[in-house]
Amino acid sequence: CNSRFRWRRLPQFFNYPPYFTLQPVRDTHEKQIQLGKELILDYCKSQKIFLIGVEEDFPLFSNSAIDRSLSHEAKKTFLSAIVGEGRAEWLDKGHRKCLILWHRIQDWADIILQFVSHM
Template sequence: MQKLGDFKLPHFFNYPPYFTLQSIRDTREKQVQLWKELIIDYCRTQKVFVIGLEEEFPLFANPVIERSLSHEAREVFLSALVQEGRAEWVDKGHKKCLILGFGFKIGLIVF
């Protein structure tokens, strides 16, 4: 199993199609669900609270299979977390996302 530091990555992380938004609705829903859980698990264990949509984030690329998520895919996955109430956009342009999947909400963040 591949690791990112001390974080164990799921098997789907090595499957190239999961780095491309799927066009079939059922497949895409499963893809979004897997990515949401991966993002929350990673952020919780690594104590990451903010993800910059346009910044490098370890989960958004897999050099082993030479794949990375498109800007659209990143936005879809983070927006899905926002819709569930597990994250919030911290700016109007939706460039930074505050992850809330830790059981608490931070009251004030200064950037």
């Protein structure tokens, strides 16, 4: 286990080689994307990471212990799913940099409004 993951234990599926290959069966693919989204969001929130570059070295895009890495397509699929939920935004037309929001814009607005109203 990589020392950068002291935030919590990596989930078991991270050591499962098929996780690093986009699965062709729809139900399996959907589950894979859900697990990937949750892992990326949890990690970014705990490590206070706001920006992910698809072409940069991001710890959750590979697992050296099993010699596996996500393909460029898989990285974009995971990040696009997060964008689709409103929890991230692409910063460029080529979808190379992704701004992680942790919360949806509306959720941030609610948080700020609640904070201000209790001052």
